[in-house]
Amino acid sequence: MNIKIDELGEIHFRRPGMTGREVKAGDIDREALRTASIAEAHAAIEAFPRHLERILEILRACFPPHVLATISSWSMTHKAGPDGVAVDGVIAGLEQHHVELLQAILLRMDRWEWGVERASYQQIGEMMGELKALASAFQRRRALEVDKVSSDPERLAVALIQERLRDQTQMIRNWGSYDEMVRIVRDLHAPLDDGFRSHHGFGATELVDVASGLVNMIQQRLSDRLTLLDGIMRGRTRKAIVHAYFERYDGVDGVPEEFLASLSPKTTLRQLRMMLHEHASTGLMLEFVVDPGDLAARIGISTQVVESVFAAIGLVPGVLRSKEPEHLFLDNPVWKRPAIRDGAEFLLFLPQTIVGFLPGLLRELAAEAGLGRRLERRRARYLEEETARLISVALPTARVLPSVKWSWKGVRYETDVIAAVDKVVVIAEAKSAVLTDAALRGAVNSARKHVKDLLVEPAIQSARLQDILRAAGEGEVEAMAVVASLGLGIDAADIEQTIRLSVTLDDFATLASAQVELKRAGWLPDTLVQPATMTLADLGTCSDILDRPLFFLHYLIGRARIQRVAPVFGDELDYLGTYLNSGLDLVEVAAGTHKGMFNRM
Known part of the structure; x- marks a missing residue:
């Protein structure tokens, strides 16, 4: 039974760019479904x-x-x-x-x-x-x-x-906007360049440059081809279209008048255009053939380096013969090595795939070069630094404090980022743990561990400090001493709002909004209030689009509230798109009376 989201339920409300549909429990025959x-x-x-x-x-x-x-x-x-x-x-x-x-x-x-x-x-x-x-x-x-x-x-x-x-x-490939993915991967791995070059013959950033260069080259070729064909097909007569096709499209042999004479008098313009499009697809494969020298000249690095990268991301026919077809859906080698090496030719039909999977590929290559531990340390430091930087961008007048150490009840703690602006304090925890392939295939033990590392522990840490700030505001002496040691530049009694945020390097959005299922499974403590959790790339998008501090703070408050009161499924950009249309002010969801899904926002 195929159910299309856009056709499910009655229209509940319409707003510019947003349609709400309401499906009542009685509208669905659950047993029949x-x-x-x-x-x-x-x-x-x-x-x-x-x-x-x-x-x-x-x-x-x-x-x-x-x-x-x-x-x-x-x-x-x-x-x-x-x-x-x-x-x-x-x-x-x-x-x-x-x-x-x-x-x-x-x-x-x-x-x-x-x-x-x-x-x-x-x-x-x-x-x-x-x-x-x-x-x-x-x-x-x-x-x-x-x-x-x-x-x-x-x-x-x-x-x-x-x-x-x-x-x-x-099915999901992008863990951020394209430019953010490229920037983050390049900046994250840049310090490992020398180690990569000595082992692989190319630097980590050179691999990123080749990957983004391939995307740009092939997309430009396809765009130019479509523009050319569109111009040809705009002719209003059969003669105009055929002559333009023979004159302007490469690789067309013969005489246009002979081709016109071969057409049936009943051939319509639509049928003619379809015939020519089909013929034009004959040479389409050439748009995906990449010469290392051409790409090297385009991006400004040596042909030898490009050839070394091509060798690292290419697979030859027959190499996956022993791979069970059922395993290709959740463990496809093409994801990290999307090129086909056919003799001397290098074919890349999926240039965009390599960018989405660059972190995993670079992690494998770093391990082969003995750089695994360095990369792990780099991930943690980079995530904390970038989280602080992006919060500073979103809150330009805030006092932003990275790696804040403090003590409570004789125990030492560290908060990754604290930002104080006006009477608001933002507490951010940055977790750089890697999502394992086993977890992404649904292995229960691995997935539960990731929930603990990426959702539970940072939530507990930020909630601990939030409770101390609240207690300090109520005059508790020991809590006031902690707040004074933080250097916020604001008295505890003046704090009116505390906002918690968790930031990850890998994409965990699919579970970050699954609080109801996680609590039912016993993976989240019932009493734990989960903060908004997003990737570093999504934090960058939010800080860019929500370009006024008040919008940014208001969004974080709404994000945490709406996922707390009702089961709502969506990734960060769905939440953000809904916020831009409604301020996340959805009465039924906020009241906890409705479940929901943000789709295509």
């Missing part, structure tokens, strides 16, 4: 091998780079206009993870198994359908695991946590 979901899961188990085999049949019949080039370009292309960039690509439902899956399936085949014919539009369309069906089948198969524990609230909560993690691993 459960029965349909289980039936779909069983059907998926049966259909999974058929979908996989059909994909392999097409790859054996058609030249795979042509298939990948066509599908990748369509999945990467989003319409843009006065209202911004469309959420969906040119082909609805076709996303980056589908192309990654297709490439991994291809790399299970040896080079001699590849087809040689150009794929028709019908075969491309069928491939896209099979890819979407295969990915959906994998998800639906997991519904049976959840259903088995549905009668046990605690086990069900754990299962739902696992599914959140698996969904994020399978």
Whole structure:
């Protein structure tokens, strides 16, 4: 039973850029929904091998780079206009993870198994359908695991946590805005450059430069190609379109008049444009072929360094033959090494993938170079420094104090960042623990440990200091002594608002807003009030967009409140988009009477 969020429930309210839909408990036949979901899961188990085999049949019949080039370009292309960039690509439902899956399936085949014919539009369309069906089948198969524990609230909560993690691993790629991802990765790893060069032949920042250069190069090629074709297809007659195509599009042989004569008198302009677009896709693969020398000249580093990077991020056909297809959804080697090395050619159909997975790739390369401990220390220091810097940007008049040490009841503590502005104190804890691959695949013990390290411990630490500030404001002598030692520049009695914040380096958004499930699973203490938790990249986005201190503080207060009073699912940019439209002032959610989901905000 496919449920589309945009069609679920009655319209509850409309605001510019925001539509609220309300689904009442009585509107859903839960037993019918459960029965349909289980039936779909069983059907998926049966259909999974058929979908996989059909994909392999097409790859054996058609030249795979042509298939990948066509599908990748369509999945990467989003319409843009006065209202911004469309959420969906040119082909609805076709996303980056589908192309990654297709490439991994291809790399299970040896080079001699590849087809040689150009794929028709019908075969491309069928491939896209099979890819979407295969990915959906994998998800639906997991519904049976959840259903088995549905009668046990605690086990069900754990299962739902696992599914959140698996969904994020399978489908979510960006852990921040593109520019922020590139900046953070480059700055974080820059001190390790010399160690990387001595072991790998390239610096960490040079790998980042190559990755971002590849994205820019291939996106520019595809953009130029689309602009050219769009100009050609704007002709108002068959003759104008055909002559423009033959004159302006590279690699077109023949005489335009002969081609025009071969057309049926009944061929419409729409049919003609489709014919020419299909023909133009023949050379689309060339847009994804990268010459190391060309890229080196473009980004200003040596060809030898670029070749060393290419060797580190490339996989050859057949290398994944022993990899079980089911494992490719949650543990795809293509994520960290998205290039295909076909003889002397270097093909990159997924330039954007490498940027999203740079932290994991650099962590592996650092370990190979014996730099694992240095990177771990660097992550902790960098996160604390950047958290303090971004808070200073958001609150330019604040007194921002990093690494504040203080004592309470004979125990020494340290708070990563404290900021005091007017009568408000912000307490921020920065946690740089790495999310393990096992946790991202839903391993319970690993996931529980991450919840403890990234959510529970920083929340307890910031709550401890918040309680002391409150006690000091009420005149408790020992608490007042602690506050005086902090150097806030403000008397405890004058503090009117304390805001807590947790910042992570890795993306843990999928669980940061799952307080209800985490408490039901016993992973969060019932009495613990969770602060707003976001990645460093998202903190940067918030400080950039919320460019007045009052907005920034008001957002943090609303973020913590809304996730505390009601189960609301969404990542940080969904919360931020909702705030920009409503100030997070949603009466029903704030009252705790509604559950909610922020979608596409």
